[in-house]
Amino acid sequence: GQQVMQIPQYQHVQEGEDFTTYCNSSTTLSNIQWYKQRPGGHPVFLIQLVKSGEVKKQKRLTFQFGEAKKNSSLHITATQTTDVGTYFCAGYDNFNKFYFGSGTKLNVKP
Amino acid sequence: NAGVTQTPKFRVLKTGQSMTLLCAQDMNHEYMYWYRQDPGMGLRLIHYSVGEGTTAKGEVPDGYNVSRLKKQNFLLGLESAAPSQTSVYFCASSYDSYYEQYFGPGTRLTVT
Numbered sequence: 166g167q168q169v170m171q172i173p174q175y176q177h178v179q180e181g182e183d184f185t186t187y188c189n190s191s192t193t194l195s196n197i198q199w200y201k202q203r204p205g206g207h208p209v210f211l212i213q214l215v216k217s218g219e220v221k222k223q224k225r226l227t228f229q230f231g232e233a234k235k236n237s238s239l240h241i242t243a244t245q246t247t248d249v250g251t252y253f254c255a256g257y258d259n260f261n262k263f264y265f266g267s268g269t270k271l272n273v274k275p
Numbered sequence: 276n277a278g279v280t281q282t283p284k285f286r287v288l289k290t291g292q293s294m295t296l297l298c299a300q301d302m303n304h305e306y307m308y309w310y311r312q313d314p315g316m317g318l319r320l321i322h323y324s325v326g327e328g329t330t331a332k333g334e335v336p337d338g339y340n341v342s343r344l345k346k347q348n349f350l351l352g353l354e355s356a357a358p359s360q361t362s363v364y365f366c367a368s369s370y371d372s373y374y375e376q377y378f379g380p381g382t383r384l385t386v387t
Contacts, residue, residue, distance in 0.1 A: 174315075196373055207365060208318065210375035253317055257373065264334070265310075265317040 169194075169266040171254060177272045184244050186269035188237040188254035195257040197230050197237040202268075203250045211239075244273045276301050279379035281366050287385045288356040296351040296382050298366030306369045307349040308333075308376065309341060311362040318365065324349055325372070356386045 168191045178184050188197065196215045200208040212221055214230035214237065221228045227240045237254055254266040279300045288294055298307065305326050310318040320333030324343040338360060340352045349368075353360060363383050367376040 169317075171317075198375065200376075207378040207381055208367075208376075209378070213373075213375065215373075255318075261372070262334075263308075263320060263323075263372075265319070267317045 169254060169256065169264045171252075171266040171269050173269055174267070175270045175272070177274065178244050180246060180273050180275050181243050184241040184248070184271055186239050186252050186254075186271075188239075188266050190235045190256065190258070190264075192258050193234050195234075195259065195261075197228075198255045199228055199237075199239055200253045200255065200265075201250050202253065206250075208253060241271075244271070246273050246275050249273050278302065279366055279368055279377050281364075281379035281382050283382060284380065285383050287387065288353075289387055290357060292356050293352070293354050294356065294384075295353075296364055296366075296384075298349045298351070298368075298379055299347055300349075300366075300368040300377070301347065302368060302370075302377065303346070304368035304370050304377075305346075306372060306374075306376075307343065308367040308369075309339070309349065309351045310365045310367065311335065311360075312365060312381075313362050321351065321364075356384075358386045360384065361386045 198213045199211040202208045219230045225242045229238045251268045251270045253268045282297045308323040309321040319335045322341040327346040330341045342350045366379040369376045
């Protein structure tokens with residue numbers, strides 16, 4: 166069946182260091198959405214990518230959708246303590262089924 | 276706007292008991308979803324609805340039923356709770372498919 170895996174599962178960084186999480190799907194995705202979930206909170210939408218090779222930026226966050234539309238990445242430059250949380254990718258496969266990735270939990274030490 | 280609300284916030288059930296979780300949205304969204312989130316795992320789709328009066332199965336539908344009698348409400352039912360259904364349940368809504376999903380605050384359910 167469809168699987169959307171994210172690596173790493175956990176990442177601990179010192180404040181100011183960069184962070185990247187990778188999202189890999191077993192099949193082609195029609196789109197990629199990224200969500201952030203703060204500890205004890207609910208997922209909050211960050212961005213959506215739909216085009217092959219698309220790159221979008223939000224301040225210190227850079228999102229990329231792979232050329233084959235089977236992978237994506239989120240890169241945070243110079244992490245801050247406010248970046249703490251779990252980052253999830255999600256997307257629709259070619260059967261119009263929506264899947265969330267397994268998530269990457271980010272911890273930032275001040 | 277309240278966005279997406281869920282009731283109750285917490286619930287403890289004994290094995291075999293039944294309950295209904297209520298989700299309400301005030302954004303006039305067509306799509307609504309029920310997810311469960313288990314420790315260290317992502318969100319898994321239980322059921323979803325593409326409009327009033329419609330429901331469809333997601334990735335893990337067994338043991339759950341849903342109803343969407345009104346556009347703004349999406350109910351999730353557990354007819355006979357099992358310890359494996361201990362989880363945090365999130366409801367979400369979106370304007371249409373491929374649009375961002377707005378999540379409720381979640382319901383923490385424990386089945387003993």
